[in-house]
Amino acid sequence: MSTxxxxxxxxxxxxxxxxxxxxxxxxxxxxxxxxxxxxxxxxLPKLIDTLVELVDVLGPCDEVxxxxxxxxxxGGVLRAAANLDEVADFDVAGLLGERLSRQVHVDNxxxxxxxxxxxxxxGVGSSDMVLVTLGTGIGGGLVSGGRLQRGxxxxxxxxxxxxxxxxxxxxxxGRRGCWERYAxxxxxxxxxxxxxxxxxxxxxxxxxxxxxxxxxxxxxxxxAREGDPxxxxxxxxxxxxxxxxxxxxxxxxxxxxxxxxxxxxxxxDLYLGPITRWFGELIYQPELRPMxxxxxxxxxxxxxxxGAALLHSAHVVxxxx
Amino acid sequence: MSTxxxxxxxxxxxxxxxxxxxxxxxxxxxxxxxxxxxxxxxxLPKLIDTLVELVDVLGPCDEVxxxxxxxxxxGGVLRAAANLDEVADFDVAGLLGERLSRQVHVDNxxxxxxxxxxxxxxGVGSSDMVLVTLGTGIGGGLVSGGRLQRGxxxxxxxxxxxxxxxxxxxxxxGRRGCWERYAxxxxxxxxxxxxxxxxxxxxxxxxxxxxxxxxxxxxxxxxAREGDPxxxxxxxxxxxxxxxxxxxxxxxxxxxxxxxxxxxxxxxDLYLGPITRWFGELIYQPELRPMxxxxxxxxxxxxxxxGAALLHSAHVVxxxx
Numbered sequence: 001m002s003t004x005x006x007x008x009x010x011x012x013x014x015x016x017x018x019x020x021x022x023x024x025x026x027x028x029x030x031x032x033x034x035x036x037x038x039x040x041x042x043x044l045p046k047l048i049d050t051l052v053e054l055v056d057v058l059g060p061c062d063e064v065x066x067x068x069x070x071x072x073x074x075g076g077v078l079r080a081a082a083n084l085d086e087v088a089d090f091d092v093a094g095l096l097g098e099r100l101s102r103q104v105h106v107d108n109x110x111x112x113x114x115x116x117x118x119x120x121x122x123g124v125g126s127s128d129m130v131l132v133t134l135g136t137g138i139g140g141g142l143v144s145g146g147r148l149q150r151g152x153x154x155x156x157x158x159x160x161x162x163x164x165x166x167x168x169x170x171x172x173x174g175r176r177g178c179w180e181r182y183a184x185x186x187x188x189x190x191x192x193x194x195x196x197x198x199x200x201x202x203x204x205x206x207x208x209x210x211x212x213x214x215x216x217x218x219x220x221x222x223x224a225r226e227g228d229p230x231x232x233x234x235x236x237x238x239x240x241x242x243x244x245x246x247x248x249x250x251x252x253x254x255x256x257x258x259x260x261x262x263x264x265x266x267x268x269d270l271y272l273g274p275i276t277r278w279f280g281e282l283i284y285q286p287e288l289r290p291m292x293x294x295x296x297x298x299x300x301x302x303x304x305x306x307g308a309a310l311l312h313s314a315h316v317v318x319x320x321x
Numbered sequence: 322m323s324t325x326x327x328x329x330x331x332x333x334x335x336x337x338x339x340x341x342x343x344x345x346x347x348x349x350x351x352x353x354x355x356x357x358x359x360x361x362x363x364x365l366p367k368l369i370d371t372l373v374e375l376v377d378v379l380g381p382c383d384e385v386x387x388x389x390x391x392x393x394x395x396g397g398v399l400r401a402a403a404n405l406d407e408v409a410d411f412d413v414a415g416l417l418g419e420r421l422s423r424q425v426h427v428d429n430x431x432x433x434x435x436x437x438x439x440x441x442x443x444g445v446g447s448s449d450m451v452l453v454t455l456g457t458g459i460g461g462g463l464v465s466g467g468r469l470q471r472g473x474x475x476x477x478x479x480x481x482x483x484x485x486x487x488x489x490x491x492x493x494x495g496r497r498g499c500w501e502r503y504a505x506x507x508x509x510x511x512x513x514x515x516x517x518x519x520x521x522x523x524x525x526x527x528x529x530x531x532x533x534x535x536x537x538x539x540x541x542x543x544x545a546r547e548g549d550p551x552x553x554x555x556x557x558x559x560x561x562x563x564x565x566x567x568x569x570x571x572x573x574x575x576x577x578x579x580x581x582x583x584x585x586x587x588x589x590d591l592y593l594g595p596i597t598r599w600f601g602e603l604i605y606q607p608e609l610r611p612m613x614x615x616x617x618x619x620x621x622x623x624x625x626x627x628g629a630a631l632l633h634s635a636h637v638v639x640x641x642x
Contacts, residue, residue, distance in 0.1 A: 071609050079609045128473040149465045151575020152449040161605040162569040173605050248483040254472020284482040288392050288400045
């Protein structure tokens, strides 16, 4: 079987589907395929079959990378994953590598998204970039000093569980006031539900059929696009919480650029203004520092797969010192 | 003038004194000298004179480094400094370099302390290390992927102004609930004062001469060393706040090791237990990750000067990519 020079396959494993892309040596998507993610008891061997099938369908390549949702060790083992079944120390790199008789690069899906934006997206040319994925929860990835940073175990970028209010609402992780309770899609829905209960978001409540428990982030977006001031106020409050976490990361890391990805990127036009304004209000010593760029991601649902295809160029091989 | 091979001079500029050390090529301190920091109107040229004098006194050397308190650009310009007078874009690297006719490395004092611990102290051998200085405020430095990380402007490591409670006590920086309102020396004193007002720290209040406003962190330490349960409870609460910030940094950065320096390191025996215990309570998914090491610094008041002497080996020269 001949190999197209520089061709790489990347696969993003999600809770419902696995998306595979083939990139040519210029970073162009030259193939794409989706398969359903096997779920339920005994599904993990079938998941490896699915990954093998995607690599087969997408054709001969020089590199294979996989992004998976959860904590991934530097050796490519998925320690746990909330959106997959029965995962406990699932050796994706080892099992898939054995089936394909080749090296496979495996990393966290948000780390893959960071690589996609850094190499071929909104963060091209940046040596200090923080990617934050604003989805159901919050994940992320980090480039510092011109290198992808994965942390000592490979777990860097779990920004969503930074505590921003120890007396805040409980988080499924067992603590209170994690950033993702405020600044994710579910955080936006929670802020909106609280506004409806306080009778400060009648139009959102109407869109939700009158049931506060049915309020979702998309409904806030819809009302905001109609110009509803209550919905815009919820989005402003949401923007303040997003900015608060970005400011904390800026104080620690001083990035040149933040890239915001994940499902909420679909409402970038609504969120970017409030986030940027609140960032300027909240940053430490704004008069002494250039503001970092804050942009939304270029890659949307393909970010994880594209970044997985590029992992081979982002993982530093050999002694990092 | 002959030069001792590998000899380096480092100077730590503080609000009251400038401490200079000379290190030989093996990292041993072979010379040390202190001079008073010039203060008041027109003192900055005198500060450069003081630095020149320290380099002269400490003898011929191959490298000179300086640590200064405040935001330092990657070009060695001190943007501002709360504990020095009239500082506004003070070009330490340029002015001192001109006087000495040589390259001078200049960085933030906490970044210097991180270099000292990483190269010759508690963090030797660690490629992912977070140094946090717990003093009057909180500063810090960062090593990721085997390299010192300074951020795009040189301002990385300002951990003290990460907000951990947006409705918390006001901070001189203009916001509320910054980490250093809780987890620094002044944070400890504040927690203790609140305990005395609530009549939960009678022994501390007694040491303070009955005046809650006179309570200092050292008095809490003193009472705790006597075994006073109220003081120990304050230290436990303080340890929880320190741990909360460390956990936030661990979620973002996944370091192998935290090194705690600054003035509070003098009470390491009292603080380390509560900090470590609370860290285990608060970290996200503790069952899935090895705990990072949490240790106090090896270098105490000399950390900044020793690290300044080592800056030449920590600043990556050339293109970081």
